Amino acid sequence: MKTHFIAIGGSAMHNLAIALKDKGYQVTGSDDAIFEPSKSRLEKKGILPQELGWFPEKITSDIDAVILGMHAHQDNPELAKAKELGLKIYSYPEFLYEQSKDKTRVVVAGSHGKTTITSMILHVLNFHQKDVDFMVGAQLEGFDCMVKLTQDNDFMVLEGDEYLSSPIDLRSKFLLYQPNIALMSGIAWDHINVFKTFDDYVEQFRKFVASITPGGVLVYNEEDAEVVKVVEGAENYFRKIPYKTPEYEINNGKVHLKTEMGDVPLSVFGAHNLLNLEGARHICQQLGIMDEDFYEAIMSFRGASKRLEKVEREDKGVLYKDFAHAPSKVKAAVKAFCEQFKDEKKYGFLELHTYSSLNPIFLEQYDHAMDGLDEAVVFYSEDALKIKRMEPISPEFIKEKFKNEKLRVFTNAEELHAYWETLDKTQGVYLMMSSGNFGGLDLTK
Structure with missing residues (x-):
């Protein structure tokens, strides 16, 4: 399959480009600015554009998919050429859905905590050598690329962002994933440049809950009043699993989780991180990870990049x-x-x-x-x-x-x-x- 990325240098876009290259796809791309670490990582894979800028001549009729990044503008000359040729143009989340529509999709959403929760889930699965496809927005210890796409894996774990999908697709990214299993960590007004009122922002989460597949599962933070209102107002059918901050104590500067299996020492701290951990535990249960195995793995989790x-x-x-x-x-x-x-x-x-x-x-x-x-x-x-x-x-x-x-x-x-x-x-x-x-x-x- 031949793919072309318009704005390949973005933190999310370059990871997807690398994942497709690893999958055996033919990958090209353009951008008007590419910074580290994207530049070195693309160069290592042989897909760094030879020069910066936009080149309509790169857009040819044999391209199977054009993937449009949020950094590009609506009047981008490569985008114009792709439209002229009638090529299939995908936003980043739209293409991820295409890659995972035959898998069980796990989507972690929320104004805060989604990166950490997704990272915790992937850390536990990786610890127990349970292979899944994934997309997460932060660099994780033990992972080379933050997007993984395969033919064979049954599950895909996605960090669900409420921001816009692309310059020509103004839907929230997480509305394109249609989760079978979802998590909602919290709702606090963000992206005021796009969502002008708090209710407009909350509406994206109402739509997200409505997008859960029939008979799916929603794990949600019962300590967040806005989340509870959205869940209680949902009209579609799915199983609801609430979670809350677990018991813990701090001994000699070390956080210990209080569990039925005894105290579990952690490498992270903060009540919000323990709340995130509890949400991750419930998702891992849905993926076949027993609590004992979850706690064994989570002890070595040191946090996602730039999160405390x-x-x-x-x-x-x-x-x-x-x-x-x-x-x-x-x-x-x-x-x-x-x-x-x-x-x-x-x-x-x-x-x-x-x-x-x-x-x-x-x-x-x-x-x-x-x-x-x-x-x-x-x-x-x-x-x-x-x-x-x-x-x-x-x-x-x-x-x-x-x-x-x-x-x-x-x-x-x-x-x-x-x-x-x-x-x-x-x-x-x-x-x-x-x-x-x-x-x-x-x-x-």
Whole structure:
């Protein structure tokens, strides 16, 4: 099968391209910007475009599938050529469904926790050498590629994202998967640039539940009121399995899960991660993994990339980074960090740089998000606001919305870096929350 990727360099797209190459497909692609690690990984597989840019001449009538990435625009010249030739054009999730429509599809959805839960499930299955197809949005220990597609596997585990599918398909990605087994971890307004109201956002999850195949299974977080409302309002038939935070205790800085089989020591911490773990356990049960086997495997799970991930520093200081940027994720990460290191001086840094996090209306959601930290810092770039054509935001406005008078606010990367240099990283513990890099801050030094 001959496939062509428009915007092959994306974190998800390049993994799919590699998976198809490994499956024996003929793969080509284009992009106007490709960064690491995508560049090296595509080059290693021999599918890195020879030059950057869009080339309509690459689009020929013998191509079986054109896969369109979200990074491309509607007026992309390669897309125009594909339409002109009448080629089959797929979004990323649409093509994944085509690859898995004859398998049992397991889809993990939710505003927060979906990457970690999917990662936990795959870690347990990999530990017990149970082979499945999968797609997950973060790099995992023990996995070379974050997409796997085969002819023979019976199951496919998918991280279900509520964001848009492609520039020409404005459905939420997870609406294309039609799960046989689904999980919903939580609902907290996100992607305000696309979903203008909270109800519009929740509607995507109502549609997701409605897309579960007849007689399917939904594992859901019964501690989330919005999730419960969506589940109770569903009109289609499926089996409902609720889950909640399990009992645990912290002994000498180590989290121990309280189970019928005794205490289970874990390598992750935070109540939200234990809630994620419980959801993963229920999904693994559906896949034939007994609880005893689940606990044996989960002890060695160290977390998904950038999810409360410990950074190895030259000075041996204690520093964790987290992808958290949405309010619910920030609150969960801060709460977990404060619980885990209650006797240490705690520093927390948050970078605001997505469209949503810089929106004055959405900023209301961050109230008390940094409470519990001894030193709390928020950084955002005034240049980023200009690039996004957004109105200026004052540090005082940020403090007001966070409801934290002690908050330090930086709007200039150089000033933030200068403050960072004044801190002795061997004293106290540090939590760095961003989907960016704090203006180029090196967290290892």
